[in-house]
Structures are given as C-alpha cells and as structure tokens.
Amino acid sequence: MKEKIHPVLHEVLVHCTCGNEFKTRSTKKEMRVEICAACHPFFTGKQKMLDSEGRVEKFNKKWAKKAASAEGQAEAAPAPADAQ
Ligand SMILES: [Zn+2]
Numbered sequence: 001m002k003e004k005i006h007p008v009l010h011e012v013l014v015h016c017t018c019g020n021e022f023k024t025r026s027t028k029k030e031m032r033v034e035i036c037a038a039c040h041p042f043f044t045g046k047q048k049m050l051d052s053e054g055r056v057e058k059f060n061k062k063w064a065k066k067a068a069s070a071e072g073q074a075e076a077a078p079a080p081a082d083a084q
Pocket residue numbers: 016017018019020034035036037038039040
C-alpha cells in the first residue's frame with residue numbers, strides 16, 4: 001500500500017433502529033442504520049409496512065370504492081384480488 005493516501009479504517013459498531021448491533025469495518029467512526037439483516041422483511045420473512053402517512057389506508061379506501069362501483073355495473077369484470 002502506498003503511504004499517506006489511504007483513509008484510516010476503524011472497526012465500528014453499527015447501530016440499527018431495531019436495537020441490533022454488529023461490528024464491521026469502516027472509515028467512519030460510528031454508523032447508525034434504519035434497517036439491518038435482523039429486521040429486514042427479506043430475512044425475517046414477515047411483512048412490515050412503514051406507513052407513516054396512511055397511504056396504504058388511503059389506497060385501500062380508494063380501491064374499495066372502485067371495486068364496489070364496478071360490481072354494480074358489470075359482473076363480467078374480473079374482481080381485483082384482495083390484499084391477503
Ligand atoms: Zn435492524
């Protein structure tokens with residue numbers, strides 16, 4: 001390695017918002033993350049919705065209204081698959 005051109009590599013503790021902590025190496029002194037392997041839905045297998053603005057609710061409401069009106073008009077139209 002060439003001297004004086006490389007940043008210093010530290011061993012850092014990564015803090016996740018779920019409370020999980022793990023060690024890695026970084027040029028930063030501290031790392032805070034929102035999601036990690038212990039809490040990401042891909043690894044936990046559970047579905048988690050971060051819905052702070054009620055967007056999912058809004059969407060479902062809108063969709064329910066549309067589905068209801070479609071039912072009254074034509075039976076031939078394929079019904080939308082219900083979430084879950
Ligand atoms: Zn986490």
